[in-house]
Amino acid sequence: MEYAQLTPGRRFAPLHSLLYYSQRVVTRPSLRRLVVRALSSALRWREGSGEGLYAGTAEEEAALLQLTHSGYAPLGNLLDPAQCNDIQAHLSNKLLIDRDRVRDAFTLQQVPASLRVADYQLRDIVTCPHILALANSPALLGLAARYLDCKPTISALGLRWSFPAEGDSSALQAFHRDSEDWRYLKVLVYLTDVDEESGPHVYLHGSHLARAPMRLRYYSDAEISNDYAPTMLLTATGTRGFCFAVDTAGIHKGTAPSNHPRLMLQIQYSLLPSYAYRYAPEDYPGPLVLDRYVNRLIIKQKSLADTDRPLL
Template sequence: MRYARLTPGHGFKPANSFLYYLQRIIVSPHLRGLCVRMFRNWVRARHGKATSDAAPAHVHLLDRLHAEGYAALGNVLSANQCDDIHAWFADKILTDRQDETSMFTLAHVPSAARLAEYSLHDIVRCPHILALANDSRLLELAERYIGCKPTISQLGVRWSFPTPGLRSDLQTFHRDSEDWRYFKVIVYLTDVGPEDGPHVYVRGTHKTRAPMRLKIQSDGEISREYGDDRLITAVGERGFGFAVDTAGVHKGSPPVTKPRLMLQIQYSLFRSYAYVYEPEPYTGNFPFDRYINRLILA
């Protein structure tokens, strides 16, 4: 997805910028909580609820996500499904995240490429991805965590390459600020061990006060501030997925031995005004909830 222009210039929309920075400047967990309760009641009144008031089927995942900001989901895709996804993307165009003019296929990755992404056009046509993003278990978890019917506000498939030199900001500890309330489901599409670019999360930091000006932090700063015992390093075979509230401190470690491919699905209260949304046409009977998918599918 393209980033929106949030400062004056070509493509700048003052209303979008205001709504983005409004949720950025309210950093008090208590005040943010009040805002979330008000907004989710508004969404419920307008769009209803997708789940019943009965106890959720996977209450332990919800409890873990609330308590730690991270919950392992186990293998949400099979090895065969991962093979299908790899086959689909084999000849599709990647765009360098740090240089939008650099586009290439997996067979011709430039030596300087560090992070590269596939287009939404190709992602929504890939087998298994939309079905997973709309899986009833994930939607139930999203609705329970956010407090109302969720919005899929980001859908991405990204390669991380073992490239020497300085890390990307995404590969250094940081916080996200996507919306008032949100979380991501990350699914590894390649086997990920300690040297293969695992996601690292600082347990419980989603409940702490974030600075108004987001910053990156070194491994040493994180170790001194939080202690190494609070680090969760997510490793697993291809198909392994986890839910993570990236308002907490986290990073995607740079791979050392081999490239890493991951799928990222973001569920949020509203749209993220950090992005420009260009929903992709979807043909067929549209088996998915239109409200939940409105930013992704036309």
């Protein structure tokens, strides 16, 4: 997905900048909770509560409780090996974009030796089997609706390879916080087996509840280990198809793989669009009939009702 230009310069998006930084400058948790409560109430009035999106099972309640208190909740293997094979087969000839430097796009068979992190393009993600079905599944939409207390918006959808490489890690592989919206969560899905040497996601337990600095920054491994007990760091490992939910307003990182590359799907659910992005929904030719409001930033589907409503 393309990032919006939030500072003055070519393609500067002043409205995006204003809306993005308006939530960045409010750092007190109590004030943020007030704004979130007001926004979720307005969205429930406008779009409904999203109660029809979830079943409220014991497993969903446990995941919600864990996500609320820890910031991290394992969800189990929501894709099976055959579905992961389908996804990788679809992507085998699709182009990747280097996240760290400007260079021509390339396929998985043409990966440069120095590459660390690369993304697939949205148009290839929305046509990939199983991904939109998973992102719109009752289990995930239900968790998002409960966590946000309103009908969620899918505000980002990405597929990323992380590769073992010599030299310094990518900035994306250092501890940091995200600031995507007033309130949001991400569901991360491993599409390859991930062990300690394959770039597991690491999350600092409970850090989403702490006050974040106005100016976001990176944290060194030494700084984290000096300030927090090892038991506070939650490392997500699992076989392909393993899913987990995280509130990435907390401190986290994707570890740099040391032995095996990692392919990971990211689905972001939020109250509002993430104004860090410049949205360009892709045509969706598939058979799924998806909720237009939930998916409005990601896909265009003419068969859905309310086609004349604005995207944002």
